[in-house]
Amino acid sequence: DIVMTQSPDSLAVSLGERATINCKSSQSILYSSNNKYSLTWYQQKPGQPPKLLIYWASTRESGVPDRFSGSGSGTDFTLTISSLQAEDVAVYYCQQYYSPPITFGQGTRLEIK
Amino acid sequence: QVQLQQSGPGLVKPSQTLSLTCAISGDSVSSNSATWHWIRQSPSRGLEWLGRTYYRSKWYNDYAMSVKTRITFNSDTSKNHLSLQLNSVTPEDTAVYYCARAVAGNFGCWGQGILVVVSS
Numbered sequence: 001d002i003v004m005t006q007s008p009d010s011l012a013v014s015l016g017e018r019a020t021i022n023c024k025s026s027q028s029i030l031y032s033s034n035n036k037y038s039l040t041w042y043q044q045k046p047g048q049p050p051k052l053l054i055y056w057a058s059t060r061e062s063g064v065p066d067r068f069s070g071s072g073s074g075t076d077f078t079l080t081i082s083s084l085q086a087e088d089v090a091v092y093y094c095q096q097y098y099s100p101p102i103t104f105g106q107g108t109r110l111e112i113k
Numbered sequence: 114q115v116q117l118q119q120s121g122p123g124l125v126k127p128s129q130t131l132s133l134t135c136a137i138s139g140d141s142v143s144s145n146s147a148t149w150h151w152i153r154q155s156p157s158r159g160l161e162w163l164g165r166t167y168y169r170s171k172w173y174n175d176y177a178m179s180v181k182t183r184i185t186f187n188s189d190t191s192k193n194h195l196s197l198q199l200n201s202v203t204p205e206d207t208a209v210y211y212c213a214r215a216v217a218g219n220f221g222c223w224g225q226g227i228l229v230v231v232s233s
Binding site for chain 2: 049050061097100
C-alpha cells in the first residue's frame with residue numbers, strides 16, 4: 001500500500017498569513033498517461049464530510065477560492081493557503097489514487113493563532 | 114448536481130451485520146464515468162477506504178484487504194442506490210461511514226456520513 005504522511009500534524013497561523021501543509025507519498029504517484037500526480041487535497045470541517053479542494057496535485061476544484069493552491073513533484077506535495085481566513089479552520093487531508101487501495105494522509109489540523 | 118443520501122442503523126451489536134444504503138440522485142449508479150466508494154473514518158484509523166464498485170459493461174468490485182473477507186457491495190439500478198454489508202462486526206468497526214462518488218479518482222461528492230457504533 002502507498003503510505004501518505006502529512007506534516008505537521010497541527011498548525012496555527014495568524015489571519016492573513018500563509019499556511020503550508022506537506023504530504024509525502026511512500027512511492028511515486030505519477031500517472032504516466034497524462035504525466036500528472038494522482039494527489040488530491042480535501043478540507044474537512046466538524047460534522048461534515050471532506051470537501052475536494054485540489055486534484056492532480058495542482059488543479060483547483062471549481063468554486064474553491066484561489067488562495068488555495070497545490071504543488072509538488074516526485075513524492076513531495078504541498079497545499080498552500082496564501083492568506084488564511086477564519087473559515088479555513090479545518091482538518092486537511094491528502095489522498096492518493098494512483099493505485100488501490102486508495103489511501104489518505106493522517107490529517108493536519110489548521111487553527112488560528 | 115449529484116447528491117448522495119445515506120441511511121442505515123446507527124447501532125449494531127457485535128458479531129452482527131452492518132448494512133448501509135446510499136441513494137444517488139443526479140447520476141446513475143451504472144454510470145460509465147463514475148466509480149462509487151465506501152470510506153469510513155474513526156479517530157484510531159483516520160480516513161480508511163473500504164472499496165469501490167463501478168460499472169463498465171459489467172460490475173466490478175474492489176475491496177480493501179482489511180475488510181475483504183467480511184464486506185459486500187451491491188448496486189440496485191432500479192432504485193439507483195448502493196449498499197454495503199459488513200459482517201461479523203466488532204467495536205473496531207465503530208466509525209462514521211461515507212459513500213462517495215469519484216471521477217478520475219477524486220471524491221467530489223460525499224454522502225452526509227452515518228455514525229455506526231458497534232456495541233452490545
